Amino acid sequence: MTTADLLGKILQVVGGLAIFAAIIGLLFFFLxxxxxxxxxxxxxxVFLAPALFLLIxxxxxxxxxxxxxxxxxxxxxxxxxxxxxxxxTQPAILNTLLNTVIxxxxxxxxxxxxxxAYAVFIDKSRGExxxxxxxxxPMAISMVGAGIIWKFVYDYRQAGDEQIGLLNQIVVWFGGExxxxxxxxxxxxxxxxxxxxxxxxxxAMVVLSAAIKAVPTEQLEAAEIDGTNAWERFTxxxxxxxxxxxxxxxxxxxxxxxxxxxxxxxxxxxxxxxxVIANEMYTQAFRAAExxxxxxxxxxxxxxxxPIIIYNVRVMRKQxxxx
Amino acid sequence: xxxxxxxxxxxxxxxxxxLARGREAEVGTKAKRVKRRLTSRGATVAALIIAVIWTIxxxxxxxxxxxxxxxxxxxxxxxxxxxxxxxxxxxxxxLFSSSQSSPQLGSYFVNSLAIAIPGTLFPLVLGAxxxxxxxxxxFRGANWLFIVIFGLQIVPLQMALLPVLSMFTTFLRPLQNxxxxxxxIIPEQNYLPVWIAHTMFGLxxxxxxxxxxxxxxxxxxxxxxxxxxASPGQIFFRIVLPLALPAIxxxxxxxxxxxxxxxxxxxxxxxxxxxxxxxxxxxxxxTGTRGQDWQRLTAAAFVSLIVPLIxxxxxxxxxxxxxxxxxxxx
Numbered sequence: 001m002t003t004a005d006l007l008g009k010i011l012q013v014v015g016g017l018a019i020f021a022a023i024i025g026l027l028f029f030f031l032x033x034x035x036x037x038x039x040x041x042x043x044x045x046v047f048l049a050p051a052l053f054l055l056i057x058x059x060x061x062x063x064x065x066x067x068x069x070x071x072x073x074x075x076x077x078x079x080x081x082x083x084x085x086x087x088x089t090q091p092a093i094l095n096t097l098l099n100t101v102i103x104x105x106x107x108x109x110x111x112x113x114x115x116x117a118y119a120v121f122i123d124k125s126r127g128e129x130x131x132x133x134x135x136x137x138p139m140a141i142s143m144v145g146a147g148i149i150w151k152f153v154y155d156y157r158q159a160g161d162e163q164i165g166l167l168n169q170i171v172v173w174f175g176g177e178x179x180x181x182x183x184x185x186x187x188x189x190x191x192x193x194x195x196x197x198x199x200x201x202x203x204a205m206v207v208l209s210a211a212i213k214a215v216p217t218e219q220l221e222a223a224e225i226d227g228t229n230a231w232e233r234f235t236x237x238x239x240x241x242x243x244x245x246x247x248x249x250x251x252x253x254x255x256x257x258x259x260x261x262x263x264x265x266x267x268x269x270x271x272x273x274x275x276v277i278a279n280e281m282y283t284q285a286f287r288a289a290e291x292x293x294x295x296x297x298x299x300x301x302x303x304x305x306x307p308i309i310i311y312n313v314r315v316m317r318k319q320x321x322x323x
Numbered sequence: 324x325x326x327x328x329x330x331x332x333x334x335x336x337x338x339x340x341x342l343a344r345g346r347e348a349e350v351g352t353k354a355k356r357v358k359r360r361l362t363s364r365g366a367t368v369a370a371l372i373i374a375v376i377w378t379i380x381x382x383x384x385x386x387x388x389x390x391x392x393x394x395x396x397x398x399x400x401x402x403x404x405x406x407x408x409x410x411x412x413x414x415x416x417x418l419f420s421s422s423q424s425s426p427q428l429g430s431y432f433v434n435s436l437a438i439a440i441p442g443t444l445f446p447l448v449l450g451a452x453x454x455x456x457x458x459x460x461x462f463r464g465a466n467w468l469f470i471v472i473f474g475l476q477i478v479p480l481q482m483a484l485l486p487v488l489s490m491f492t493t494f495l496r497p498l499q500n501x502x503x504x505x506x507x508i509i510p511e512q513n514y515l516p517v518w519i520a521h522t523m524f525g526l527x528x529x530x531x532x533x534x535x536x537x538x539x540x541x542x543x544x545x546x547x548x549x550x551x552x553a554s555p556g557q558i559f560f561r562i563v564l565p566l567a568l569p570a571i572x573x574x575x576x577x578x579x580x581x582x583x584x585x586x587x588x589x590x591x592x593x594x595x596x597x598x599x600x601x602x603x604x605x606x607x608x609x610t611g612t613r614g615q616d617w618q619r620l621t622a623a624a625f626v627s628l629i630v631p632l633i634x635x636x637x638x639x640x641x642x643x644x645x646x647x648x649x650x651x652x653x
Contacts, residue, residue: 004508005430005510005597005598006430006433007508008508008509008510009433009434009437009514010437011506011508011509012437012509012513012514013437013440013441013514016441016514016515016518017440017441017444020441020444020445020448024448028554028555028556031554031555031556032554032555032556040460043460043555044456044460044462046452046555047452047453047455047456047460047555047559048452048453048456048457048460050449050452050453051449051450051452051453051526051530052453052468054449054519054522054523054526055472055475055523055526055527057490057523058483058487058519058520058522058523058524058526059475059478059482059483059523059524059527060471060475061486062482062483062484062485062486062487062490063478063482063483065485065486066481066482066483066485066486067482069485069486114373117369117373118370118373118374120366121366121367121369121370121373122370125367125370131370131374133636133639134374134377134378135373135374135377136643137377137381137632137635138377138381140580140631140632140634140635140642141584141628141631141632142583142584142585142586142603142627142628142631143584143586144584144586144603144606144607144610144627145584145603145606145624145627145628147607147610148384148606148610148620148621148623148624149380149381149383149384149624150380151610151614152380152383152384152387152617152620152621153380153383155617162397162398162399163399164395164396164397164398164399164400164617165399166379166380166383166399166401169399169401198377198380201377202377206643230363255477258479259479259480259481261586261587262586262587262603262607265586265590265607266586266606266607266610267610269611278479278481281481282481282587282590285484285485286484286590286591291485294485295485297481298479298481298482298484298485299482301479301481301482302478302479302481302482305477305478305479308477309474309477309478312473312474312477313470313473313474316470316473317470320466
């Protein structure tokens, strides 16, 4: 990086921020100068229009356009449901769809279970905050970084050589032969799934820990006076008390899992039968110059997320009615 | 909760053990008595095992990043005591070396910052303005529109990428070229597309989160300012924003980390050169082309992790709040 490069970059950021500030300033300047009559409308426009404009341009219009593109071929001509026929007949793509199903079945359930167990185990213990930070930390780092961290764990050296990947070393300690983990299907998909579980468990743990603390102690004490043991108190008092949070955690992790891209891209780039929908969409649309197929995959992803969107919208509308 | 079935059993030995442990505290306050609830020895051991498993992968990479190249390649990091060696060369190599084979992370680090700061500020300001409009201005269709925005935050980015990219190529490319002609120091590939993409994609979540908070500002405060003759701009910047500061801080941290950690948007809109590409994109590229250069990869990974980790450990409270409220983004 030369000094001129750096200067250019700084100039861009400073200039960008200055121009942005100037535009906002100008908008408010005209708002102040607006005539008294109709001022409410000008005000509404100034506050709402920039965001709305960007949302329509950046999300709503593109989403509609992608839905239409899903029914075109690589030259942009309408080709009916060909892309979907392709998707469900091509073994490689069927494998991609199957992988996505495996991901979305395993990650939410396992990370929620471990997160919940951990939250219960460390609840009110000494050093609870420290314990939480350890498991929650992966949530702060990038999935690319997480991918590298785990790729190192899965690293392979020939049998006989000293292993530098922890997993193969453990295998060797137990008298086994080292395995090329990431190249070996189908176990490689499960090893990638572990990375996302590693990331999402912290999220489940923090949300559920807060929920556990909100369970009234009176109920737990009442159950204890009645002579129940810890496990009975957990299943009969705590678990019903945190049901709402459990639903939130599982749906949230499901969405994140459906969209998983970075982990697969970094660790295997979708090779060796590890691809998932989000990765295949990128490959088709931006590497293989097949925008139609890529869009069809995006549409499938959208349809998979749709029930969760509808559910969340309904929950929110109910909450707003209560207020 | 009165329907909760409670099975009456006699005190079993395990519960008795817990009671004995609880007596150590002896103070007998409610909180203290609850303390012994589930803290059995087995649970502590299980928690410890989980904590260790969760920490070891990062720890191993961290240790390795300080080991000399030949040691990383031939021995496991867990043999550090048998094969000692400490060096900062890996870091100086990935950050400052200008040789062709080096990752040259310096410029990518600058790029990550140059993308993340405006990529946080732009949507934050525009989102706060929209959130204020939704919270305090009455207009037809407000409810309906707000629900659409709420739903948008869950829509996969994949649905938007292709059309947005072709829009950028048509309308933004000429502007970038002109900018480069006028100011040659700004390369043809500049940050504009990535900034705009992050602004557009970040807005739904930011509007939703800030709306919840801004709508709870007492109406009398805003009304009093209006009576005193404050302009809408003054009310927004001098009263609403300062009152919403805790929420804004949470949302800002969340958006900052989201942009910093993003790979997908960068891959599609940055062009991939050292002029624009952020650290994540460079790292993904390195794992692909130099997947076995562990001395470089380990150090490079930590260069990219250091900012999120600082944010995480110093601002954990805000980070958690932002994350809990907005984990569905993407």
